[in-house]
Amino acid sequence: MDEIRQIRAQAQQDLAASLARIPGGRALIDWxxxxxxxxxxxVVSLLLDRRGPSTLRIALDHHGKSATFVFELAAWIDAxxxxxxxxxxxxxxxxxxxxxxxxQPWELGVGCRPGEWMIECGPCFGAYGTIRADIARITLEQAPDA
Known part of the structure; x- marks a missing residue:
């Protein structure tokens, strides 16, 4: 059991280190x-928009506070x-x-540049999978206190 806790703790630390390199990531860590x-x-929504920012919105209730984290995705997005x-x-x-x-050959002519981040949502109930993209910024939409 200690080994599982250590693996989870290391995964959380790795996530925090990655987030710290992204604009807005430090605010997420502080939250x-x-x-x-x-x-x-x-996962509230995954919006892929060729004319504006594409976004991944994730809502969370954590220790009595609620927020929605908005990951603004950029570059070539693989979902x-x-x-x-x-x-x-x-x-x-x-x-x-x-x-x-x-x-792929058909991607060369359209300026394909695969994103630098891989976001993996592990399964529980409903949506799960991976999204590869650049993350332009992360914003926090804090819910009002109940």
Whole structure:
């Protein structure tokens, strides 16, 4: 059991280190008072918009406070999301630098530049999967105190 706790703690620290490099990431870390834990957060929306910012919105109630975190996505976005429904609770959120990916011949002529971050939403109930993109910024929409 200690090994599982150590793995989870390391994953939280890795997530915090990655978030600190993104504009707005430090505010997210501060909201959590340390390493973030997105278990039982909910994917509210994934908006892919060719004319404006694409966004991933994740809502969370955590220790008596509520917020929605908005990840503004940029560059070439690869999304593999499954199970989106009326409720989209995730078991975890992992953020890491994306590995190289092969650019297909049909992508060359349209300026493909795969995003540098891989966002993985672990399954719980509803939406789960991966999104590869640049993260231009993270904003925090804090819910009013109840």
């Amino acid at each position: 959590f008072d340390g390493a973030p834990e997105f278990g039982d957060a909910e 593999d999301v499954r199970g989106f429904s009326h409720q989209n609770v995730i078991g975890s959120l992992t953020l890491r630098r994306a590995e190289e990916r092969e650019v």
